[in-house]
Amino acid sequence: DTGVSQNPRHKITKRGQNVTFRCDPISEHNRLYWYRQTLGQGPEFLTYFQNEAQLEKSRLLSDRFSAERPKGSFSTLEIQRTEQGDSAMYLCASSKWTGDYLRDKTQYFGPGTRLLVL
Amino acid sequence: DAKTTQPPSMDCAEGRAANLPCNHSTISGNEYVYWYRQIHSQGPQYIIHGLKNNETNEMASLIITEDRKSSTLILPHATLRDTAVYYCIVSDSNYQLIWGAGTKLIIKP
Numbered sequence: 001d002t003g004v005s006q007n008p009r010h011k012i013t014k015r016g017q018n019v020t021f022r023c024d025p026i027s028e029h030n031r032l033y034w035y036r037q038t039l040g041q042g043p044e045f046l047t048y049f050q051n052e053a054q055l056e057k058s059r060l061l062s063d064r065f066s067a068e069r070p071k072g073s074f075s076t077l078e079i080q081r082t083e084q085g086d087s088a089m090y091l092c093a094s095s096k097w098t099g100d101y102l103r104d105k106t107q108y109f110g111p112g113t114r115l116l117v118l
Numbered sequence: 119d120a121k122t123t124q125p126p127s128m129d130c131a132e133g134r135a136a137n138l139p140c141n142h143s144t145i146s147g148n149e150y151v152y153w154y155r156q157i158h159s160q161g162p163q164y165i166i167h168g169l170k171n172n173e174t175n176e177m178a179s180l181i182i183t184e185d186r187k188s189s190t191l192i193l194p195h196a197t198l199r200d201t202a203v204y205y206c207i208v209s210d211s212n213y214q215l216i217w218g219a220g221t222k223l224i225i226k227p
Binding site for chain 1: 164
């Protein structure tokens with residue numbers, strides 16, 4: 001399977017604990033995105049990388065959240081001191097960006113990591 | 119805020135064509151229209167995208183009006199497995215996808 005993969009698929013943690021999620025994008029894709037989705041809503045953009053550079057962060061990404069993509073391949077999203085409001089599905093997507101804004105920018109999504117903070 | 123408007127829910131009979139409308143009246147000339155769907159508890163699945171011309175693939179057809187202010191996603195022969203939330207998305211000025219709440223499509227036997 002050459003799609004986007006995410007691990008773990010489910011995570012239950014206690015409030016105040018730290019959690020880390022991993023995303024492996026499609027191999028030739030240079031852009032990687034993180035989204036958060038709560039029940040009944042569409043995905044909300046959190047941040048994205050082009051290769052190893054983090055180019056944009058949403059104001060939703062508080063200082064308890066940090067994302068890395070150290071070698072321009074897989075990425076991790078860490079949440080420190082989790083709160084019950086962090087309970088959500090965390091989605092990762094990847095795309096191939098050529099620099100030509102007229103080319104399509106289709107993002108392909110992984111299955112998500114569902115986080116429950118007790 | 120999302121740049122698209124979709125009905126919150128629709129029903130369609132199994133075997134019939136499902137036509138899902140989307141309004142994107144503020145779309146600019148270089149912005150694509152993307153359609154994704156999300157089956158319960160799974161990640162969004164890419165369906166189709168287009169710029170100006172109508173598009174068709176193995177999953178669906180996309181009809182974009184000449185003024186590009188609206189589009190329709192057509193699932194030609196809906197099956198029960200097509201029950202999902204369907205998102206119509208236009209990128210923002212930074213080429214990011216801004217998602218709305220989508221249309222919950224229910225296929226009925």
